[in-house]
Amino acid sequence: MLPYRPQREWIEGRGLLVVIAHFFSGVAAGLWLFSLALDYEAGLIISIVVMIVLAGGAHLAFLGRWPRFWRMILRPHSSWISRGLLGIVLFLVGAILYVLPGLRDTTFGSAMLALSVLGAALILVYKGFVYLVAKAIPFWNISLLPFLYIAYALRGGAALLLVAAAAAGEVFDIDLLQAIKLWVVVSSAVLLLLYLALANNAGPAAKRSLQELVAGRISPAFYAGAIFLGLVIPIVLGAIGATAGLWRGLLALVGLSSLAGDFFVHYCIVKAGIYLPIVGELPPARSYRGRPRLF
Amino acid sequence: MVIDLKRCIGCHACQIACKAENGTRPGTLWARVLKQELGTFPNVRRFSLPLLCMHCRLAPCVEVCPTGATEKRADGIVTIDADKCVGCRYCLMVCPYGSRYYQGEEWTYFPGNGANPYEAMAYAGHPTGVVEKCDFCLSRVEKGLQPACVLACPTNARTFGDLHDRQSEVSRLIDERGAFRLREETGACPSIFYLPP
Numbered sequence: 180m181l182p183y184r185p186q187r188e189w190i191e192g193r194g195l196l197v198v199i200a201h202f203f204s205g206v207a208a209g210l211w212l213f214s215l216a217l218d219y220e221a222g223l224i225i226s227i228v229v230m231i232v233l234a235g236g237a238h239l240a241f242l243g244r245w246p247r248f249w250r251m252i253l254r255p256h257s258s259w260i261s262r263g264l265l266g267i268v269l270f271l272v273g274a275i276l277y278v279l280p281g282l283r284d285t286t287f288g289s290a291m292l293a294l295s296v297l298g299a300a301l302i303l304v305y306k307g308f309v310y311l312v313a314k315a316i317p318f319w320n321i322s323l324l325p326f327l328y329i330a331y332a333l334r335g336g337a338a339l340l341l342v343a344a345a346a347a348g349e350v351f352d353i354d355l356l357q358a359i360k361l362w363v364v365v366s367s368a369v370l371l372l373l374y375l376a377l378a379n380n381a382g383p384a385a386k387r388s389l390q391e392l393v394a395g396r397i398s399p400a401f402y403a404g405a406i407f408l409g410l411v412i413p414i415v416l417g418a419i420g421a422t423a424g425l426w427r428g429l430l431a432l433v434g435l436s437s438l439a440g441d442f443f444v445h446y447c448i449v450k451a452g453i454y455l456p457i458v459g460e461l462p463p464a465r466s467y468r469g470r471p472r473l474f
Numbered sequence: 475m476v477i478d479l480k481r482c483i484g485c486h487a488c489q490i491a492c493k494a495e496n497g498t499r500p501g502t503l504w505a506r507v508l509k510q511e512l513g514t515f516p517n518v519r520r521f522s523l524p525l526l527c528m529h530c531r532l533a534p535c536v537e538v539c540p541t542g543a544t545e546k547r548a549d550g551i552v553t554i555d556a557d558k559c560v561g562c563r564y565c566l567m568v569c570p571y572g573s574r575y576y577q578g579e580e581w582t583y584f585p586g587n588g589a590n591p592y593e594a595m596a597y598a599g600h601p602t603g604v605v606e607k608c609d610f611c612l613s614r615v616e617k618g619l620q621p622a623c624v625l626a627c628p629t630n631a632r633t634f635g636d637l638h639d640r641q642s643e644v645s646r647l648i649d650e651r652g653a654f655r656l657r658e659e660t661g662a663c664p665s666i667f668y669l670p671p
Contacts, residue, residue: 188563188576243561243578243603250541251560260540260564312538314660315570457571458510458523458656 186452200237208299209336263305270298316452318388334363335441341434345427388451409440479671481631484522491626497596502575504608521671527573527608528664535565559604574607
């Protein structure tokens with residue numbers, strides 16, 4: 180059988196910019212939604228800045244011909260990248276107009292709020308589907324992947340909220356923050372474990388990806404980043420906060436660690452993508468006599 | 475196209491002919507030949523597997539392209555419009571056959587010395603920052619000629635023709651010998667048929 184072929188374009192060299200762009204777009208969308216829910220003005224501004232500068236900048240820097248980026252919105256009927264760009268445009272138009280002074284309490288402001296929420300929702304959803312449709316990479320072609328990306332985007336948004344709030348000295352309802360923190364850590368951990376379990380039963384190529392992740396070339400990033408920084412540190416700091424009380428520094432540490440862990444989850448999933456071998460055992464020759472040909 | 479694996483001797487003439495005809499940059503192999511072993515010792519045999527763009531009927535690259543640069547023509551050939559491609563490489567991700575190549579930089583065969591006159595002429599048709607792939611030598615096919623890889627094969631392992639014409643040579647070969655396609659389970663419906671070795 181021909182050897183397994185890892186995907187390289189979207190992770191090595193400039194390909195890392197795709198991971199960075201997807202990470203920050205999810206974090207920005209998640210932060211926008213949490214900031215709306217908690218009425219946190221600074222969070223709204225930060226999410227717009229992160230979306231434009233970090234997510235948008237990374238997306239454009241990755242493209243081979245970035246001046247043509249506007250063309251990428253032309254096929255929302257078939258391409259998830261088009262749908263994602265549409266989501267980003269809707270989000271930015273709605274968000275920027277919503278935060279302008281004097282418009283928020285108007286009907287127009289409400290419409291822009293709805294537009295921004297729609298755009299944020301589309302951003303949360305599209306990334307997982309971008310990878311899901313790659314049937315050639317079985318590790319990505321698992322139906323739980325979009326939900327995993329949604330969970331980690333919301334988790335990233337909550338983490339950035341903690342960092343921003345801690346840095347600015349804002350104090351929210353502590354119980355609410357604890358609940359958010361607990362929910363994002365537990366839900367994303369459960370989804371990640373479920374996803375890996377599904378990958379183990381998704382065929383030899385997916386199993387090979389899982390092997391690379393937990394015991395191969397990607398395992399340092401997975402254990403140090405996704406597990407230790409992303410799960411262990413937030414849980415331990417959360418336990419400390421529950422007993423000794425929360426303070427700003429602790430909130431910031433939880434947020435930063437969580438963000439780093441989220442990035443490594445994105446990184447590990449993309450890096451672990453391995454293609455189906457072009458040919459394994461030769462398939463049997465079949466006769467097409469008298470049968471409709473599928474070409 | 476039908477490729478007879480019983481006839482293919484793995485000489486790479488198709489690969490060289492493709493390079494010469496299309497003037498692709500180093501590392502870009504629109505046509506390539508992989509070597510595969512079958513069986514276990516002592517009953518082992520080796521065969522050569524020519525690969526190129528499969529010009530799939532349900533091409534995933536066409537579906538995912540966000541700009542419409544990748545299109546499927548009425549005659550079934552999948553093409554890329556370099557003027558529309560933004561180089562997002564999404565098509566590269568979804569291709570099950572590894573048949574697409576991204577031209578990130580202006581690679582030449584003699585780094586440090588720039589492009590020689592042949593390269594300068596050949597690479598003019600291969601802009602950087604975009605994806606490219608086999609197009610069945612479209613410029614030749616439109617003149618009624620065969621693709622370069624078909625003509626170059628010394629054993630006539632490759633046959634190019636109209637799969638919809640049941641009287642064509644490709645159809646006759648598929649009907650008489652039976653054929654298979656690579657990775658049919660991806661649902662791409664490739665247009666390259668292989669006759670068993």
